[in-house]
Amino acid sequence: MAAPAVTDSKKSSFVAFANVANAAFNLPNDVSLDVFGHDLFANMSSAYLPLQNAQVNGDYIVGPGDEIQIRGWGMVDIDLNVVVDRNGAIYLPRVGNVQVAGIKYRDLQSSLKKAINRVFTNFDLTAAIAQPRSVQVYVVGMARAPGSYSFSAMSTLLNAVFAAGGPSQNGSMREIKLKRAGKIIGRFDLYDLLVNGQRDNDQQLQDGDVILMSPAKAMVAVSGNVKRPAIYEMKSGETLADLLAWAGGTDSAAEGLPVIVEKQLERQFKPVATVDRAHGGDGFAAIKLHPSDIYRLVVPQAFAVAPRIGSEYVRLGGEVAHPGVYQLQSGETLRQLVARAGGVTESGYLFAAELTRESVRQQQQQRLEEVLDRFEQESQNAANARLTTLSNTDNVQAINQQAERNRKQIEKMRGLKASGRIVLNLPGPQSTVADLPEIPLQNGDSFAIPRFPGTVYVLGAVQSQNAFVYRKDRSVADYVKLAGGPTRYADDSYTYLIRADGSVESRQQSWFSSVDGLKVYPGDTVALPIRADYSSWTQELKEWAQIFYQFGLGAAGIKVLTD
Structure with missing residues (x-):
C-alpha cells in the first residue's frame, strides 16, 4: 500500500508568524522554521507500511478470518489450511469443530494438540498463521489523508498513522487517539517516537x-544555537528544558558555555535569563512554556563555527532599537555598532548598560578564586595563631566559632561568579550613544541595555535592606536614613556607592571626602560594611569596593557578604 496523496498542506498562522519574527532578528546560522515531525511524512515510502509476510508476534490474538496451516504426523496424518469462521472455530476432519478465536498465537499449537488428543494419541503437529485476517480501520480528523484503510490484523496504530500520511499541517503530533466501540482505549504521542525512539503506547x-x-493546540518555536530549530507542539506544564530536549540540545560548539535565553516580547527578542550549565542545575526547567512563545537561545562564543570562517559576532540585547546578533565590521567599536543598530529605545537606560566579554570573565574568575584562597588560608592561620596563645576554654570555643563563620562566609563568596563586565565610565543617567567609549569589540561580546529602573538599593549594615524609589534630590545619606539608618555594627566611615555602570565611589578614594553627600543615580547601590570588630576576616578587605569593582561582582557580591 503506497502512501496517499496529501489533501491538507495549509500551514498554520503561527508558522508564518514565528518565521517573520525570527527573520527580523536572524542569527548567522538561522534557517526557516518548520513544524517538527512533518518532514518524516513528507517523503513516505512503503518501508513504513505493515509488511504482508512479517513474522507473527506471539501475542497475536487469533480471530475470524485468519488462515491457519496445520500439519500432523504419527497417528494423525494431516496437511491442510483452514480459515477461522465467524464463530471463531475451525473444522478438522474426524475431530470436528475446534474453538480457536481469542487464543494467543503462542498458545495455538498446544490448544490444537489438546483438542485432537481427545480423539487421537501418539501424534505431533505444527500450527502457523498462513494468512492473517484483514481489519478495516478508519483514520479521521486532522490527518493528511483521512479515510478507510485495510490492514492485516498484525498492524498497529503507528502503521495506520504512517499509511494516512501522518497528521496534517494543522494536526496534532502529540494527541492521536485510538477508539474502539466508541471508547478511547489508547493515546499516542509521536514525540515519544521522534525524540526518544519509544513506541510503548503503540x-x-x-x-x-x-x-x-x-x-x-499550543505551539512554541525555538531557534538560535540549537541543533534542531523548529516549531514544536507543547502541553500544559512543560518547560524550556523540554523544548531544548525536543530541539536536540544546544550546538556542539555551545556545550558548557552560558546560554542567553531570549524571548519574543513586544515584537522584539529580549533576554529573559542566562543559564550557566557549567555550574550544575537546570535553569531551563524553571522557565514555563506558554502558547505562542518564541524563544531563541544565544551563545555568542559559539558563532565562531558559523559557515563564514573568520566572521565575528556580537550580541546586542535589551533596549536597543534593533536587538540581535550582529556580524562585526572590520575594527567596529561599541559606539559604532549601537548606532548601526538604531540606538537606544525611549525606555532604555544607557548608563546601566553592561558590556561583557568572555576573556575578561575568565580573568576575573581566576583572580577572584586566588583572592578567596588567600583569605581562607590567612583566616585559618590567624585563628591557629590565636589558639596557641589561649588556655581558656571559652575563648578557644569563641575563636573556633568565628573561624567557622569566616569559612562559611568564604564559601558563600565562592558561589559568586565573575560577570566579565567591562566598566564603561559613562558620565551619568543622561548618557547618550555619543558618550559610549570607542572600545573595539571582539567576537562573542555581549552588550545589553536595561530599562530605566527607578529604584536605588541600600544593602549591608542598615536596619532595613531594601529597594527605594529614586528621587533626584536624594543623597547617599538620605537613602541610608530611608533604610532606618546604620545598625550598631555598621562601619559608616567605609560607606560606598556602587554606580549602575559598575564603577564604585568610596571615602577611600580620598583622605578627606565622604560619600554621604554624593548624588545618587537610578539603579545605584548604597552599601554599609560591618565593622572589623564583628567580622575578623573582613578587616583584611580594607577596600571592598575595589574587590567588587575588579571582579565585576557589583551589588550581588555585597548582598552575599551582608546577608
Whole structure:
C-alpha cells in the first residue's frame, strides 16, 4: 500500500508568524522554521507500511478470518489450511469443530494438540498463521489523508498513522487517539517516537477501530544555537528544558558555555535569563512554556563555527532599537555598532548598560578564586595563631566559632561568579550613544541595555535592606536614613556607592571626602560594611569596593557578604 496523496498542506498562522519574527532578528546560522515531525511524512515510502509476510508476534490474538496451516504426523496424518469462521472455530476432519478465536498465537499449537488428543494419541503437529485476517480501520480528523484503510490484523496504530500520511499541517503530533466501540482505549504521542525512539503506547489494531487525529493546540518555536530549530507542539506544564530536549540540545560548539535565553516580547527578542550549565542545575526547567512563545537561545562564543570562517559576532540585547546578533565590521567599536543598530529605545537606560566579554570573565574568575584562597588560608592561620596563645576554654570555643563563620562566609563568596563586565565610565543617567567609549569589540561580546529602573538599593549594615524609589534630590545619606539608618555594627566611615555602570565611589578614594553627600543615580547601590570588630576576616578587605569593582561582582557580591 503506497502512501496517499496529501489533501491538507495549509500551514498554520503561527508558522508564518514565528518565521517573520525570527527573520527580523536572524542569527548567522538561522534557517526557516518548520513544524517538527512533518518532514518524516513528507517523503513516505512503503518501508513504513505493515509488511504482508512479517513474522507473527506471539501475542497475536487469533480471530475470524485468519488462515491457519496445520500439519500432523504419527497417528494423525494431516496437511491442510483452514480459515477461522465467524464463530471463531475451525473444522478438522474426524475431530470436528475446534474453538480457536481469542487464543494467543503462542498458545495455538498446544490448544490444537489438546483438542485432537481427545480423539487421537501418539501424534505431533505444527500450527502457523498462513494468512492473517484483514481489519478495516478508519483514520479521521486532522490527518493528511483521512479515510478507510485495510490492514492485516498484525498492524498497529503507528502503521495506520504512517499509511494516512501522518497528521496534517494543522494536526496534532502529540494527541492521536485510538477508539474502539466508541471508547478511547489508547493515546499516542509521536514525540515519544521522534525524540526518544519509544513506541510503548503503540497498540494492535482490530476491525472497526477509529484513529482520531486531533487538531494541534499550543505551539512554541525555538531557534538560535540549537541543533534542531523548529516549531514544536507543547502541553500544559512543560518547560524550556523540554523544548531544548525536543530541539536536540544546544550546538556542539555551545556545550558548557552560558546560554542567553531570549524571548519574543513586544515584537522584539529580549533576554529573559542566562543559564550557566557549567555550574550544575537546570535553569531551563524553571522557565514555563506558554502558547505562542518564541524563544531563541544565544551563545555568542559559539558563532565562531558559523559557515563564514573568520566572521565575528556580537550580541546586542535589551533596549536597543534593533536587538540581535550582529556580524562585526572590520575594527567596529561599541559606539559604532549601537548606532548601526538604531540606538537606544525611549525606555532604555544607557548608563546601566553592561558590556561583557568572555576573556575578561575568565580573568576575573581566576583572580577572584586566588583572592578567596588567600583569605581562607590567612583566616585559618590567624585563628591557629590565636589558639596557641589561649588556655581558656571559652575563648578557644569563641575563636573556633568565628573561624567557622569566616569559612562559611568564604564559601558563600565562592558561589559568586565573575560577570566579565567591562566598566564603561559613562558620565551619568543622561548618557547618550555619543558618550559610549570607542572600545573595539571582539567576537562573542555581549552588550545589553536595561530599562530605566527607578529604584536605588541600600544593602549591608542598615536596619532595613531594601529597594527605594529614586528621587533626584536624594543623597547617599538620605537613602541610608530611608533604610532606618546604620545598625550598631555598621562601619559608616567605609560607606560606598556602587554606580549602575559598575564603577564604585568610596571615602577611600580620598583622605578627606565622604560619600554621604554624593548624588545618587537610578539603579545605584548604597552599601554599609560591618565593622572589623564583628567580622575578623573582613578587616583584611580594607577596600571592598575595589574587590567588587575588579571582579565585576557589583551589588550581588555585597548582598552575599551582608546577608
